[in-house]
Amino acid sequence: MTVAAMWEARAAAGRGPELAAWVREFALPAVRGAAGLERLELLSATGERVLLITWWTGEPVPVAEPPADLLGRPVHRWSFTSEHVE
Structure with missing residues (x-):
């Protein structure tokens, strides 16, 4: 069974690049190499x-909370179970 874990954060005004940098510096290294990790992808919008x-x-490894001053609202998290892949 494959589980996709989605972690989405909205940065405080003007802090999007800093939030993305925090994810690259702290969140990605924390999950990289964890047992069961198949793939990861970082996106911005x-x-x-x-x-x-x-x-x-x-079971997915949870992604940490970024510093509160980087956030415009609380982080959202969802997990999905794969139903079909082509």
């Missing part, structure tokens, strides 16, 4: 949003 999607066999 308008509205100073940063999205980290990780794919796991088994």
